[in-house]
Amino acid sequence: xxxxxxxxxxxxxxxxxxxxxxxxxxxxxxxxxxxxxxxxxxxxxxxxxxxxxxxxxxxxxxxxxxxxxxxxxxxxxxxxxxxxxxxxxxxxxxxxxxxxxxxxxxxxxxxxxxxxxxxxxxxxxxxxxxxxxxxxxxxxxxxxxxxxxxxxxxxxxxxxxxxxxxxxxxxxxxxxxxxxxxxxxxxxxxxxxxxxxxxxxxxxxxxxxxxxxxxxxxxxxxxxxxxxxxxxxxxxxxxxxxxxxxxxxxxxxxxxxxxxxxxxxxxxxxxxxxxxxxxxxxxxxxxxxxxxxxxxxxxxxxxxxxxxxxxxxxxxxxxxxxxxxxxxxxxxxxxxxxxxxxxxxxxxxxxxxxxxxxxxxxxxxxxxxxxxxxxxxxxxxxxxxxx
Numbered sequence: 435x436x437x438x439x440x441x442x443x444x445x446x447x448x449x450x451x452x453x454x455x456x457x458x459x460x461x462x463x464x465x466x467x468x469x470x471x472x473x474x475x476x477x478x479x480x481x482x483x484x485x486x487x488x489x490x491x492x493x494x495x496x497x498x499x500x501x502x503x504x505x506x507x508x509x510x511x512x513x514x515x516x517x518x519x520x521x522x523x524x525x526x527x528x529x530x531x532x533x534x535x536x537x538x539x540x541x542x543x544x545x546x547x548x549x550x551x552x553x554x555x556x557x558x559x560x561x562x563x564x565x566x567x568x569x570x571x572x573x574x575x576x577x578x579x580x581x582x583x584x585x586x587x588x589x590x591x592x593x594x595x596x597x598x599x600x601x602x603x604x605x606x607x608x609x610x611x612x613x614x615x616x617x618x619x620x621x622x623x624x625x626x627x628x629x630x631x632x633x634x635x636x637x638x639x640x641x642x643x644x645x646x647x648x649x650x651x652x653x654x655x656x657x658x659x660x661x662x663x664x665x666x667x668x669x670x671x672x673x674x675x676x677x678x679x680x681x682x683x684x685x686x687x688x689x690x691x692x693x694x695x696x697x698x699x700x701x702x703x704x705x706x707x708x709x710x711x712x713x714x715x716x717x718x719x720x721x722x723x724x725x726x727x728x729x730x731x732x733x734x735x736x737x738x739x740x741x742x743x744x745x746x747x748x749x750x751x752x753x754x755x756x757x758x759x760x761x762x763x764x765x766x767x768x769x770x771x772x773x774x775x776x777x778x779x780x781x782x783x784x785x786x787x788x789x790x791x792x793x794x795x796x797x798x799x800x801x802x803x804x805x806x807x808x809x810x811x812x813x814x815x816x817x818x819x820x821x
Contacts, residue, residue, distance in 0.1 A: 475738040479536045482742040487525060490749025494522035497752040500765045510687055512592035513569035514694075514755075516600075520565060521748045524558035528748075531555065548616035548623035557607030560645075562748070563653045564599045566698050568592075573688050574660045578667050606645060613638050634713060643710075651706040654699045661695050664688060690758040697754060698747050705744035708737050 497518035501511040530551065533539040542548050572592070576583045615626045629638040668688065715733035755762045 472734075474735055476536065478738050478742060479532070483528075483532050483536070483745070486742075486745055486749040487529065489753070490525045491522065493749060493752030494518045494525065496766070496769075497755060498522065500755075500762060500769065503765050503769075505761060506765055507589070508687075509572060509587045509589050509592040510569050510691060512589055512596065513565055513572070514751075516596045517562065517565045517569075518751065520558055520561045521751065524555075524562065524748055527551065527555045527558060528745075542623045543616070543621060545616045545618070549611045549614055552610035552614050553604075553607045555607075556610050557603045560606050560649050561600060561603035563649055563657075563698065563702065564603060565596070566695055567653050567657055568595050568599060569691055570657050570660045570664075570695050573691050574664055577664050577671075577688060606649070609641055613641075646706060646709050650702055651710070654703050654706070657695050658699050661692055664692065687759070690755060690762075693754050693758050694751055697750070701744045701747040704740050708740050712737075 495518075498515050500506060501515035501518060530541055534541045542551060572587050575586050613625055613629045614623060616623050625638060630636045633639065712733075715730050756766060
C-alpha cells in the first residue's frame, strides 16, 4: 500500500501541488487514475513548466533590478521589487518540487529538507498575493484619498508593510513543518498520521481549506473590489477639469498596477475554485461508479491545465511592466545600453592603454591622454519617495 501511494504521489499533479504531492493517507488514494490521462498531464507538466522558467527567471531578476533604479524607487516600486524577488524565489523552489514530482529526482527524502522546503514553498505562495493586495491598497489611497498620499504612500511605509507581510506569510507557512515529517524507517517524506486523521475533517484538511480560500480566493476578491473602486474614481477624476493634474500624475502607474492585479486575479481564482470543488470529483473506495470515474479523469486533465495557467503570474509580470509602463521601458533600455556602452568603454580603454604603453618612449603631445568618462546614473533621474 505504501509503495503504491509513493507511485501515485510522483505521478499526480494537483491543484495545491505541495499538499497533494506528498499525501499518504488512504482517503486520498485514487484507484481510478487513467494511464492515458496521467500521461497527458505528465506531458503538459514537462512541456509548460520549463517554458515558464525560461521566461520567469530572467524576467523576475530584471524586474527586481529595475524597480530599484533611482527613477523607479518610489513606494509602489518597493512593493514590485519585493514581488519580483518573491516570484523569483518561488520559481527556484518550484523547480525543486518539479524535479521530485515530475522527473522523479529524489530531493525531499531527507531529514530537515522534508519539513523546511514545504514551509518555504507555501510562504512564497502566500506572500505573492499579499504583496499584490498591498500595492493595490496603496493605489486605492493614492487615487481616492490624494491628500493622504504623502502620509501613507511612502517608501518607508512600503518597506515596513513588506516586512510585516513577509513575517505573516512565513508564519502561515510554518504549519507545513508540522504537517510533513521524514520517516527514518521507511525513508520517505509524508504527511504525519495525526495531521490527516479524520479525512476531510482532519486538521490538515481544515487548515488547507481555510488558508487556500483566505489567501487565494478572498484576497483576490478584495483586490478585484479595490480595482473596481479605483477605476470608477479615475473615471470620475477624468470628468472633472479641476482634477486633471491629479489624474495625470497617477494614471500611468495606476494603469500598470491594475493590469498586474487583474492578471493575478484571472490566473489565481480558477485554481482556487478547482481546489475548492476537488472533493466533488475525488473518488474513494466507497464511491465506485463509471460516471464518477469518467468525471475524475476529466477533472484531472482540466486541473493540470488550469494549474499551469495559474503558474504564469509568477513568470510574466516583467513583460506586463515592459508593455504598459513607459518609464520601466526607458530604464530597461538604459540598462541594456549601459551594459553595451560599458563593453565598448572597456574595449576603448584597453586599446588606449596599449597605445600609451607603445608610445611611452615618445614625447607626450600637447593635448595629453584622453580620459573617457561614463555618464552617471544621476543624469537619468532622481529618487522619489512617494507615488
